[in-house]
Amino acid sequence: QMGFRHVGRLDANPLHLRLLCHQWPTVLQTGTRGFHFTVDGNKRASAKVSDSISAQYPVVDHEFDAVVVGAGGAGLRAAFGLSEAGFNTACVTKLFPIRSHTVAVQGGINAALGNMEEDNWRWHFYDTVKGSNWLGDQDAIHYMTEQAPAAVVELENYGMPFSRTEDGKIYQRAFGGQSLKFGKGGQAHRCCCVADRTGHSLLHTLYGRSLRYDTSYFVEYFALDLLMENGECHGVIALCIEDGSIHRIRAKNTVVVTGVPTSAHTSTSDGTAMITRAGLPCQDLEFVQFHPxxxxGAGCLITEGCRGEGGILINSQGERFMERYAPVARDLASRDVVSRSMTLEIREGRGCGPEKDHVYLQLHHLPPEQLATRLPGISETAMIFAGVDVTKEPIPVLPTVHNMGGIPTNYKGQVLRHVNGQDQIVPGLYACGEAACASVHGANRLGANSLLDLVVFGRACALSIEESCRPGDKVPPIKPNKVRAWTHSGVSSWLHTWPCTGFVFLKIDLGGCRCSLKSSVPWKNYRDRNMSKMGPSWAPFQTRAFPAQATPSPLYNVCPPPQPAVLQ
Structure with a gap:
């Protein structure tokens, strides 16, 4: 572990920081040279090598009050919130923090500030509940929307350079699915933004803020599994990507903030996988959102902010077709409405291009200075990935898959399991950000609620831990074999098992809409993985571990038999 008092000046060049690490004296008696540093260096987290588990694969032990897995927007907010409260905190991340996928968010962050017209958090609450198709958890939505104005003001105080109005207030643009006076007052301007690079600005702002606090960062460490003991979480097992060493990070509290599996190749939803392997459920995975x-041909998202600034969708006949499907909101209807409308236009033969398989997003009717100041990133993205000059021609667009669902939590960020029809808190385990499902988004997320979700519930996790624990609380012991499956013998066993016997056979009965899986791998091969025998409907990886018999998936049993027109 290495102390850096001036690490902030190196944040733009992680390679430079890594090279400097080897020039500083180390206090870790581990033999590993992983990229692990403490921002301030006032505290020293205990670390020792244990060879009692495997002589071929020694394990490095660490102990903290709290460990945060992930360093995106939510992870950084949770990590420095805990450090600010005095907790000895570790942050495990497979990427340098400013490379996390929060950096790619374009549109903005919703809050009822009322800078453009009168607004109220209750109207924001109504829009979010309605946008979720009435399937969001209203206590969590209440908390998020009520805390939204304070969260944005907090970011402003941290130095986030929001776009401004002429009188110096935070600029707020229109966004899809937003209204005033419970849907009766017209379009709301509720989305605070930094041009069209809001995520980039937010992530760098939170990272800069995190450098003020004494937090131990395990950068380029891959989280493998949760350390579960008697239904409680006592930390995480991580792999140092640089040298392959295994690290067992014990902590009284663990916060999973690993994001979702869409967009960047680095976004692989590792937290959801860890939760699944621990025998805990996930929620709302059946929902699939389409970003309009x-x-x-490229799949790069074009923010709803384009339509909020005045962009319009047109078909091959030059019609502003959204007027047919949403006469009031038009191009600023919610994402599900716009995506369905675009798809109907294409299916009815009014698509654009030689194949008539997309529509156009028109921006060239907007003033060039507005495009340059409000949408500079979109102008660049359209030129690179579509070869389009947005000041002269439209952008070809198509709906694409977006993420929904995740680890079930309450509004305090505490992970839940379902026992005897009741929600039960998993002691020591928290989740927030897009890895979690509070569920403030229900079946359909409103644009610009994602960043709000990150900062509000990242802070909520830190506050919840502060309420229930004290810095320095004793970390419960764990069994030594909790890491065995990730050492030499455990990995070798898996490598020998899967290529020979781990084949899974899929049988689909379209008439009954059933799905069955078979595996020739006996259950005993999986006991070391600490996987519970839960139902197969939510855990595809776990389903493969069941005995060699056909097991209908309950997830498919609830589907009605498909109609001939659908099959055709």
């Missing part, structure tokens, strides 16, 4: 506007 992605560049045709």
């Amino acid at each position: 506007t992605a560049i045709y």
Whole structure:
């Protein structure tokens, strides 16, 4: 572990920081040279090598009050919130923090500030509940929307350079699915933004803020599994990507903030996988959202902010077709409405291009200075990935898959399991950000509620831990074999098992809409993985571990038999 008092000046060049690490004296008696540093260096987290588990694969032990897995927007907010409260905190991340996928968010962050017209958090609450198709958890939505104005003001105080109005207030643009006076007052301007690079600005602001606090960062460490003991979480097992060493990070509290599996190749939903392997459920995975506007052929998202600034969707006949499907909101209807409308236009033969398989997003009717100041990133993205000059021609767009669902939590960020029909808190385990499902988004997320979700519930996790624990509380012991499956013998066993016997056979009965899986791998091969025998409907990886018999998935049993027209 290495102390850096001036690490902030190195944040733009992680390679430079890594090279400097080897020039500083180390206090870790581990033999590993992983990229692990403490921002301030006033505290020293205990670390020792244990060879009692495997002589071929020694394990490095660490102990903290709390460990945060992930360093995106929610992870950084939770980590420095805990450090600010005096907790000895570790942050495990497979990427340098400013490379996390929060950096790619374009549109903005919703809050009822009322800078453009009168607004109220209750109207924001109504829009979010309605946008979720009435399937969001209203206590969590209440908390998020009520805390939204304070969260944005907090970011402003941290130095986030929001776009401004002429009188110096935070600029707020229109966004899809937003209204005033419970849907009766017209379009709301509720989305605070930094041009069209809001996520980039937010992530760098939170990272800069985190450098003020004494937090131990395990950068380029891959989280493998949760340390579960008697239904409680006592930390995480991580792999140092640089040298392959295994690290057992014990902590009284663990916060999973690993994001979702869409967009960047680095976004692999590792937290959801860890939760699944621990025998805990996930929620709302059956929901699939489609973002209306992605560049045709490339899949890069084009923010709803384009339509909030005055952009319009047109078909091959030059019609502003959204007037047919949403006469009031038009191009600023919610994402599900716009995506369905675009798809109907294409299916009815009014699509654009030689194949008539997309529509156009038109921006060239907007003043060039507005495009340059409010949408500079979109102008650049359209030129790179579509070869389009947005000041002269439209962007070809098509709906694309977006993420929904995740680890079930309450509004305090505490992970839940379902026992005897009741929600039960998993002691020591928290989740927030897009890895979690509070569920403030229900079946359909409103644009610009994602960043709000990150900062509000990242802070909520830190506050919840502060309420229930004290810095320095004793970390419960764990069994030594909790890491065995990730050492030499455990990995070798898996490598020998899967290529030979781990084949899974899929049988689909379209008439009954059933799905069955078979595996020739006996259950005993999986006991070391600490996987519970839960139902197969939510855990595809776990389903493969069941005995060799056909097991209908309850997830498919609830589907009605498909109609001939659908099959056709």
